[in-house]
Amino acid sequence: MIFDVTIIGGGPTGLFAAFYAGMREMKTKVIETAPFLGGKLPYYREKFLYDIGGIAAITAGDLMKELEAQARTFDPVIVLSQLIVQMERRVDGTFCLTSNTGEKHYTRTVVIAIGGGTLVAQKLELPGAEQYEGCCLHYRAENVAHFRDKKVLISGGGDSAVDWALALAPIARFVGIVHRREEFRAHEGNVSKMKNASIRLMSSCRLKEIYGNGERIERVAIEHLGTDESFALDIDEIIVSHGVKPDLGGIKNWGLEIEQNRIIVDAWMQTNIPGIFAAGDVVEYPGKLPGLIAGGFMEGPAAINRAKAYLEPDKEVKPIWSTDHAALEAIHGGSKEG
Ligand SMILES: Cc1cc2nc3c(=O)[nH]c(=O)nc-3n(C[C@H](O)[C@H](O)[C@H](O)COP(=O)(O)OP(=O)(O)OC[C@H]3O[C@@H](n4cnc5c(N)ncnc54)[C@H](O)[C@@H]3O)c2cc1C
Structure with missing residues (x-):
């Protein structure tokens, strides 16, 4: 089945664009990598937003539901x-779009609304650190039991690093935490707990070298950043908790013009690839207001209007009003004057 438009990303921009595409009678699909819709909104669902046009105050959770x-007004296909x-x-x-599950999606146009991408x-x-990934060097440590009776070094000083140190202290043979700064940047209560637990704290230090046999880590060298002195520690497992950064993933290799993790578009939200449009947090153009939902609410319809014009080059594509939309009147009951 081929769609008129496939919107990649189910955040505020993608959701509003999906509604607008439905208004334009385009056969629409939305594809979202998370198992839920809403983009960034679910991550601050309890917070109030006061800068959504026409709504004095709404929580991110409620805005997500409304969006x-x-x-869903015009029944787009939504893939999670x-x-x-x-x-x-x-x-x-x-276009044929392929997802990480191998599923293929066929579409005449694409609107990329992926925010910063994935983290x-x-x-x-x-x-040499890479060779230990997947066995004894971890960026995401999901299974606490894996570390039972092991000598574990955690690199990082934020909440996640401190949480791991506290979780592993009761079961591991040794837990050390190495952090470049003097102070840990985690929740104060947890930092106090960590200081009172059997965890070796190495602040103003960095992990300088890993020694092992290529399959297992055996030892590490830690450097004190104030004195430049180094010392060795016997270690079996390393957890790296240095934070996350947004990344456009495979989309980086499509031949799109990209600068600093942003897709360059023109005033109509056209990318440099005909038929591919972009909107929301992911785009860059002169005058772009970054990180504003209102921006995506304008850019999504602009991208859809242009996609419609791309599909129907012989017709003049004018912006449309919802007040004149017969299908919406039928759904919502039409005007108050009757
Ligand atoms: C704490 C916080 C408070 C904020 N407060 C405000 C505020 O008061 N007012 C305001 O206007 N803005 C606010 N923002 C910013 C606002 O949330 C963003 O501007 C908005 O979410 C951007 O919407 P988007 O749809 O462009 O991107 P996102 O919301 O980031 O959605 C993009 C979606 O694309 C998905 N995705 C990424 N890559 C792929 C892929 N390859 N395939 C499929 N899916 C993919 C992601 O999983 C995500 O769901 C706030 C942000 C935060 C973090």
Whole structure:
């Protein structure tokens, strides 16, 4: 089945664009990598937003529900838990998008509304570190039992690093935490707990070298940043907790013009690839107001209008008003004057 438009990303921009595409009678699909819709909104669902046009105050959680209900008005196909990674232009000019599950999605146009993309862990920049990933060097430690009776070193000084140190202290043989700064940047109560637990704190220090046999880590060298002195520790497992950074993932390789993790678009939200448009937090153009939901609410319709014009080059595509929309009147009851 081929769609007129496939919107990648189910955040505020993608959801509003899906509604608008429905208003324009476009056969629409939305693909979201998370198992839920809403983009960043679910992450601050209890907070009030005061800068959504026409709404004095609304929580992010409620805005999310309203956006989803509105987006579903014209029954778009919504696909969850799929990360779009590949794009192939077919001989007839349409697109085939492939997700991380291998599923293929066929579409005539694409609107990219992926915010900053996905969050990827900041890597440990140390020669030879990569070979231990997946066995004894971890960026996401999900299974506490894996560390039972092991000698564990945690690198990082934020909440996640401190949480791991506290979780592992009762079961590991040794837990050390190494942090570049003097103070830990985590929740005060947890830092106090950590100071009173059997955890070796190494502040103003960095992990300088990893020694092992290529399959297992055996030892590390830690450097004190004030004195430049180094010392060795016997270690079996390393957890790196240096935070995350946004990344566009496979979309970076599509041939789009990208600067500083942002897709360059023109005033109509057209990318440099005909038929592919972008909107919301992911775009950059002169005058872009970054990180504003209101921006995505304008850019989404602009991208959809342009996608419609791309599909119907011989017709004049004018912006449309919802007040004149017969299908919406039928759904919501029409005007008060009757
Ligand atoms: C704490 C906080 C408070 C904020 N307060 C305000 C405020 O008061 N007012 C305001 O206007 N803005 C606020 N913002 C900013 C606002 O949340 C963003 O501007 C808005 O969410 C951007 O919407 P978006 O749809 O462009 O991107 P996002 O909300 O980031 O949504 C993008 C979606 O795309 C998905 N995705 C990414 N890559 C892929 C892929 N390859 N395949 C499939 N799906 C993918 C992501 O999972 C995500 O769901 C706040 C943000 C935060 C973090």
